[in-house]
Amino acid sequence: MRPRGEDEVVAAVLAARRDGLRVRVVGAGHSFTPAAATDGVLLRLDALRAVERVRTRPDGTARVTVGAGVRLRELNATLAVRGLAMPNLGDIDHQSLAGAVSTGTHGTGGRLPGLAAQVVGARLVTARGDLVDVDAGSDRGLLELARLGLGTAGVLVALTVEVVPAFRLLAVERPARLPAVLESLQQDVDTHDHLEFYWFPHTDRALVKVDDRVPDDVDLPLPRLRRLVDDELLSNGAFALVCAVAGARPSLAPRLNAVAARGLAARRYTARSDRVLVSARRVRFREAEHAVPREHVADVVRAVDAWVRRTGEPVPFPVEVRFAAADDVWLSTAHGRPTAYVAVHQNVRLPHARYFDAVERIVAEVGGRPHWGKLHGLDAARLAPLYPRFADAVAVRRRVDPDGLFANAYVDRVLGPVA
Numbered sequence: 001m002r003p004r005g006e007d008e009v010v011a012a013v014l015a016a017r018r019d020g021l022r023v024r025v026v027g028a029g030h031s032f033t034p035a036a037a038t039d040g041v042l043l044r045l046d047a048l049r050a051v052e053r054v055r056t057r058p059d060g061t062a063r064v065t066v067g068a069g070v071r072l073r074e075l076n077a078t079l080a081v082r083g084l085a086m087p088n089l090g091d092i093d094h095q096s097l098a099g100a101v102s103t104g105t106h107g108t109g110g111r112l113p114g115l116a117a118q119v120v121g122a123r124l125v126t127a128r129g130d131l132v133d134v135d136a137g138s139d140r141g142l143l144e145l146a147r148l149g150l151g152t153a154g155v156l157v158a159l160t161v162e163v164v165p166a167f168r169l170l171a172v173e174r175p176a177r178l179p180a181v182l183e184s185l186q187q188d189v190d191t192h193d194h195l196e197f198y199w200f201p202h203t204d205r206a207l208v209k210v211d212d213r214v215p216d217d218v219d220l221p222l223p224r225l226r227r228l229v230d231d232e233l234l235s236n237g238a239f240a241l242v243c244a245v246a247g248a249r250p251s252l253a254p255r256l257n258a259v260a261a262r263g264l265a266a267r268r269y270t271a272r273s274d275r276v277l278v279s280a281r282r283v284r285f286r287e288a289e290h291a292v293p294r295e296h297v298a299d300v301v302r303a304v305d306a307w308v309r310r311t312g313e314p315v316p317f318p319v320e321v322r323f324a325a326a327d328d329v330w331l332s333t334a335h336g337r338p339t340a341y342v343a344v345h346q347n348v349r350l351p352h353a354r355y356f357d358a359v360e361r362i363v364a365e366v367g368g369r370p371h372w373g374k375l376h377g378l379d380a381a382r383l384a385p386l387y388p389r390f391a392d393a394v395a396v397r398r399r400v401d402p403d404g405l406f407a408n409a410y411v412d413r414v415l416g417p418v419a
Contacts, residue, residue, distance in 0.1 A: 001041060001042065001043050001044070002043075002044050002045075002046065002047060003043060003045065003047065003048075004047045005047065005048070006048070006123075006125070006131060006157050009043065009045070009048075009125050009155050009157055010125050010129050010131055012041060012043060013125050013126075013127070013129050013154075013155060013405070014129040015041075016040060016041045016405065017127070017128075017129065017405055021040035021041050022038050022039070022040035022041070022404070022405060022406070022407060022408065023038070023040060023041045023042075023043065023155065023405055023406055024036050024037065024038035024040070024041075024042055024043070024151060024406065024408055025042070025043045025044070025045060025098070025099075025151050025155055025156070026042055026043070026044055026099075027045075027069070027095055027096030027098060027099025027100070028071065028094050028095045028096055028099060030092065030094065030095045030099065030373070031099070031103055031373035031374070032286060032287055032288075032373065032374045032375050033372075033373055033374065033375065033410055034408070034409065034410045035103065035150055035151070035372070035373060035408075035410050035411065036099075036151075036408075037408055037409070037410065038408050043155060044069075045067070045068055045069030045096065045098065045155075045156075045157070046069050046096075047067075047069065048067035048068055048069040048070075048157055048158070049066070049067040049069045049070035049071070049074065050066070050067050050070075051064060051065070051066045051067075051078055052065040052066060052067070052158060053065040054082060054084075060083075060164070060165035061162065061163065061164050061165065062082075062084055062162075062163050062164075063120060063121075063160055063161070063162060063163075064079070064084070064160065064161055064163050065121070065158055065159070065160045066078075066097065066158065066159060066160075066161070067157065067158055068096065068097055068098035068122075068156040068157050068158055068159050069096050069097075069098065070096065070097050071093070071094055071095065071096055071097075072086075072089065072092075072093040072094070072095055072096075072097060072100060073093040073094060073278075075097060076089070076093060076274040076278075079163060079166070080166055080272060080274070083165060083166050084163045084164065084165065084166055085163060085164055085165070085166045085167060085272075085273050085274065086115075086118065086161070086163055086164075086273075086274070087112060087118065087162070087163070087164045088106070088107035088108075088109055088112040088113070088114075088115070088118075088194075088277070089107045089115075089273075089274055089277040089278060090105045090106060090107050090115070090277075090278075091107070091277065091278055091279045091281070092278065092279075092281055093274065093278040097159055097161075098151075098156040098159065100115050101115045101116045101118075101119055101147055101148060101159065102116075102147075102148060102149065102150055102151050102156070102372075103148075103150065103371070103372045103373030104116060104148055104331070104332060104333055104371060104372045104373065105373070106322070106324050106333070106334070106341065107194065107277060107322070107324075108194050108195060108196045108322035108323050108324070108341075109192075109193055109194045109195070109323060109324065109325070110189040110190055110192075110195070110294075110323045110324075110325060110338065111193070111325050112193075112194070112324065112325055113324055113325050113326075113327035113329075113332070113334060114324055114327065114329075114332060114333075114334060115161075116147045116148040116327075116329045116332055117327040117328075117329050117332065118161045118162045118163075119143075119146075119147040119159050119160065119161055119162075120135060120136070120160050120161070120162055121133065121134065121135040121143070121159070121160035122134050122135075122143060122146040122147060122156055122158065122159050122160065123156075123157050123158040123159075124146055124153060124154035124155055124156050124157060125154050125155040125157060126153075126154045126400060126401075127154060127400060127401040127402075127403065127405040127406065131157070132154075134146060135160075141392065141393075141395075141396040141399075142396060142400060144329065144330040144331070144389070144392075144393060144396065145330075145331075145393055145396045145397060145400070147159075147329065148329050148330070148331045148332055148372075149331060149393065149397070150372060150410075150411045150414070150415070151406055151411075152397050152401060152406050152407065152411055152415065153396070153397070153400055153401070153406075154400065154401070154406065155406075166272070166273070167213050167273050168213070168214055168215075168216055168218065168270055168271065168272060168273065169193070169194070169211040169212065169213060169214065169270065169271065169272075169273050169276040169277070170211065170212050170213075170214045170218065170220070170268070170269075170270050171209065171210075171211050171267075171268065171269055171270070171271070171276045172209070172210050172211075172212075172266075172267075172268050173207060173208070173209045173210075173266060173267050173268070174207070174208050174266045175205060175206070175207055175208075175261070175264035175265070175266065176197075176205075176206050176207075176208050177204050177205065177206070178199050178203075178204045178205065178206050178301070178305070179204065181197055181199075181206050181208060182298040182301060182302070185297070185298055186294070186295070188208075188210070189294070189323050192210040192211070192212055193211060193212045193213055194209075194210065194211035194212070194277065195208070195209070195210045195211075195322075195323060196208075196209050196320065196321060196322045196323070197209065197320075197321050198318035198319070198320055198321075199301065199305075199318060199319045199321070200257040200258075200260060200261040200318050201253075201257060201304075201305070201308045201315040201317075201318075201319060202253065202254035202257045202258065202308060202309070202315065203254075203257050203258050203261045205258075205261035205262070205264065206261075207264050207318075211276050211277065214270060218270055219270060220268060220269050220270045221269060221270070221271070222267065222269035222271070244349075247347050247348075247349025247350055248349075250314035250350055251314065252314075253314035253315060253316040254314075256316055257315075257316060284348045285317055285345045285346060285347060285348060286345065286346050286348060286352045286356075286375060287343060287344070287345045287346075287374050287375065288343070288344050288352075288356040288359060288360070288370065288371075288374050288375045288376055289341055289342065289343035289344070289370070289371040289374045290341070290342050290359065290360070290363040290368040290369065290370050290371070290376075291324075291333035291334060291339045291340070291341050291368065291369040291370075291371070292339070292340055292341075292342060292363050292366050292367070292368045292369075293337050293338070293339065293340075293366060293367065294323065294337070294338040294339055294340045295338075296340075296366040297321060297340035297342065299366070300340075300342055300362055300363055300366065300368075301319070301321065301342065303362045304319065304342070304344070304358075304359055304362060307358050307359075307362070308355075311354075311358075313354065313355050313358075314350060315344075315346065315355060316347055316350075317344075317345035317346060317347060318345070319342065319343065319344055319345075320341075320342075320343040320345075321340060321341065321342055321343070322340070322341045322343070323338075323339065323340050323341070324338075324339045324341070325338060325339075326338050326339065330387070330389035330390075330392060330393045331372070331387060331389070331390070331393050333369040333370075333371060333372070335387060335388065335389065336388060341371075342359070342363065342368075343371075343374075344356060344359050352375070356375055356376075357377065360376060360377060360378075367386060369383075369386050369387070370383075372414070378414065379413050379414060380394075380413065380414055380415055380416035383414060383415075393415070394415060394416060397415060397418060398418050401418060402418060402419075403418070403419075404417065404418045404419065
């Protein structure tokens with residue numbers, strides 16, 4: 001169902017409640033979990049994407065209220081026209097804003113939190129069919145569940161987010177050896193605005209990417225041909241071919257990774273922030289990602305490396321490592337601790353369970369928290385001890401949706417049933 005406005009969302013919720021059906025909302029379908037699955041009413045909020053209000057402060061920061069169905073790509077372009085930007089972004093921009101914050105999407109940067117922490121207000125349709133506006137002053141608990149709660153607070157129809165003046169980034173990418181990357185990692189994360197690296201399993205090679213703010217008059221454009229070759233031909237076209245070969249001949253994965261890693265090249269350029277932080281991703285894969293205390297990330301990567309080498313598991317996809325500041329969002333994977341994210345991927349043509357399960361066991365040793373929208377095997381009983389405010393979030397869910405109108409099997413597994 002595609003409601004054209006908030007009144008139609010209210011009507012859909014009331015009709016579902018009357019008919020004994022559950023309600024879920026789907027954004028871009030980017031989640032690797034069945035978070036949006038339902039045998040009841042499925043809402044798509046693409047029509048709810050307009051910017052409602054921009055409240056700019058003297059320092060240039062602003063609060064922007066926008067329809068929850070807006071895609072991040074569209075929001076970034078809209079903000080840029082107004083001289084504004086999101087302070088941080090993930091590396092994919094086709095998600096809806098509501099879907100991205102509800103599943104805990106984050107970018108990278110040791111001083112920067114995830115997207116949900118940028119949300120300061122929400123408008124939603126509750127399980128009773130009421131259209132309510134909420135912020136920390138009116139109902140802190142409901143705001144917490146609304147900004148990161150897998151859609152269990154109600155149907156988000158608008159969000160108010162904190163944004164910053166538009167900025168440019170200098171992107172520097174360089175190949176490096178994994179031991180050297182891990183040795184200087186903590187200092188490097190503190191030195192740069194944004195840092196991430198990709199390690200190629202079966203090798204000791206990595207690609208390090210750092211992005212730092214620069215004045216608007218610093219202009220080092222990436223030549224169009226270089227961008228086309230790097231981001232389309234190599235990162236997508238050639239990589240798709242590598243994955244196809246690895247899918248047909250898994251034993252070739254180590255050799256393919258070695259060839260790909262040796263082909264890494266350094267580059268340096270400036271661009272608008274979202275054009276640096278967001279990447280094109282066209283190769284299909286499965287993904288698991290875990291948030292670990294930042295101080296343990298090097299040991300986690302070394303343990304994954306040791307497991308891959310010991311077992312010979314074919315892994316033709318790089319492992320991605322990113323960072324986030326501690327935040328106070330109740331169900332944020334970075335709640336209360338500086339965080340590193342270890343994301344593992346597998347070719348859709350290859351089995352993934354043994355690899356992902358092994359990584360899940362490794363991160364469990366240091367209190368790893370799985371990404372809410374990516375593959376993992378944890379349930380509410382195992383997740384609750386990982387989050388100091390888990391019980392508070394569950395209590396709010398039971399208060400605002402006692403009958404489980406917005407539930408499904410996945411959210412009941414990870415948050416527990418409401419009844």
